[in-house]
Amino acid sequence: MLRTLTRQFAPINRSSFIRTLATTTIPETQKGVIFYENGGKLEYKDIPVPKPKANEILVNVKYSGVCHTDLHAWKGDWPLPVKLPLVGGHEGAGIVVAKGDSVKNFEIGDIAGIKWLNGSCLSCELCEQGFESNCAHADLSGYTHDGSFQQYATADAVQAAKIPQGTDLANIAPILCAGVTVYKALKTADLKPGQWVAISGAAGGLGSLAVQYAKAMGLRVLGIDGGDAKKELFHSLGGEVFVDFTKEKNVTEAIQNATNGGPHGVINVSVAEAAISQSTEYVRPTGTVVLVGLPAGAVCKSEVFSHVVKSIQIKGSYVGNRADTREAIDFFTRGLVKSPIQVVGLSKLPEVFELMEQGKILGRYVVDTEK
Ligand code: 8ID
Ligand code: ZN
Numbered sequence: 001m002l003r004t005l006t007r008q009f010a011p012i013n014r015s016s017f018i019r020t021l022a023t024t025t026i027p028e029t030q031k032g033v034i035f036y037e038n039g040g041k042l043e044y045k046d047i048p049v050p051k052p053k054a055n056e057i058l059v060n061v062k063y064s065g066v067c068h069t070d071l072h073a074w075k076g077d078w079p080l081p082v083k084l085p086l087v088g089g090h091e092g093a094g095i096v097v098a099k100g101d102s103v104k105n106f107e108i109g110d111i112a113g114i115k116w117l118n119g120s121c122l123s124c125e126l127c128e129q130g131f132e133s134n135c136a137h138a139d140l141s142g143y144t145h146d147g148s149f150q151q152y153a154t155a156d157a158v159q160a161a162k163i164p165q166g167t168d169l170a171n172i173a174p175i176l177c178a179g180v181t182v183y184k185a186l187k188t189a190d191l192k193p194g195q196w197v198a199i200s201g202a203a204g205g206l207g208s209l210a211v212q213y214a215k216a217m218g219l220r221v222l223g224i225d226g227g228d229a230k231k232e233l234f235h236s237l238g239g240e241v242f243v244d245f246t247k248e249k250n251v252t253e254a255i256q257n258a259t260n261g262g263p264h265g266v267i268n269v270s271v272a273e274a275a276i277s278q279s280t281e282y283v284r285p286t287g288t289v290v291l292v293g294l295p296a297g298a299v300c301k302s303e304v305f306s307h308v309v310k311s312i313q314i315k316g317s318y319v320g321n322r323a324d325t326r327e328a329i330d331f332f333t334r335g336l337v338k339s340p341i342q343v344v345g346l347s348k349l350p351e352v353f354e355l356m357e358q359g360k361i362l363g364r365y366v367v368d369t370e371k
């Protein structure tokens with residue numbers, strides 16, 4: 001039996017929240033963007049509203065960020081097959097409108113976030129130790145489980161993100177993947193306040209948040225990306241030194257000069273294989289290269305002699321666990337990071353993918369599921 005939304009909310013003076021007051025019944029069908037094969041038509045149409053299982057909440061998604069991962073999923077870039085047909089999206093923010101009988105941690109009317117990690121087994125050694133994203137049975141929103149590019153989406157209540165009442169839902173959406181991921185990647189780099197971190201892909205969705213989390217952690221931030229608009233965004237977010245890979249003749253030298261010997265850590269959030277390998281060259285001796293961006297079929301090459309003599313580390317970092325999520329949201333709620341977003345209707349998703357493919361997006365696009 002599902003407990004459905006009946007209670008009346010007290011009005012809160014936030015535009016994205018007020019619009020939820022009208023949501024009192026759960027329809028049978030809803031608008032969503034669905035595709036039936038990789039690279040196939042992205043159809044904006046009426047689809048059934050999913051029913052939550054005993055362990056799940058049903059979230060009336062108001063806004064969803066569009067992550068480059070959604071583009072990879074649609075294109076079929078990775079060696080892990082997607083569920084088909086698929087509703088993508090994994091940065092969904094909305095209101096809990098129904099829940100399964102065994103859900104204890106959410107009430108109807110709570111604000112919840114749909115994350116990439118929709119659910120995990122919670123009983124294997126990895127889950128037990130907080131490495132839930134690495135669980136062999138991980139269920140992924142917008143990949144193996146229909147995600148947030150629809151008005152109603154389900155999530156395992158244990159993994160769904162808790163969002164404080166009154167939060168601006170459009171602005172928090174990108175925190176649910178991009179924010180959590182870069183926050184975790186920065187923790188993985190294990191840097192100290194005052195040290196240099198380079199963000200490769202600094203003005204994209206993940207990068208623009210990484211700059212701010214890094215600043216909030218007391219790091220000095222060098223950003224690498226292409227074009228004047230990206231440079232401007234980077235500096236407006238508090239970044240210190242910008243290296244334009246489209247203009248700079250010797251990127252490695254420019255980065256090492258600006259950081260007096262190379263950054264202590266590098267967060268790779270570009271979707272460019274060559275840029276990832278290059279980061280092993282300019283990183284400071286004893287520094288750490290963190291791999292986050294996932295270009296199709298990419299290999300990270302590190303020249304072995306230098307790797308050994310410089311004693312560098314290369315680490316992979318994959319979203320974050322429940323604690324990372326809570327902490328990343330806390331940085332946002334305290335105003336330490338802001339989402340540089342542009343909001344468009346969900347029906348415009350194909351156009352957003354096109355801009356993303358061309359590398360033309362500044363910050364993050366967020367889709368409004370009601371348009
Ligand atoms: O858990 C994870 N590891 C995780 C989580 C979320 C996303 C990984 N990702 C992956 C995505 O799947 C994607 O491969 O991180 C990558 C970046 O996602 P995004 O930030 O959502 O993508 P974007 O908004 O398109 O930003 C990419 C930026 O990289 C720049 C672009 O200009 C853009 O600003 N860029 C490129 I493409 N080539 C570059 C280069 N050679 C570059 N920046 C510097 N040097
Ligand atoms: Zn993502």
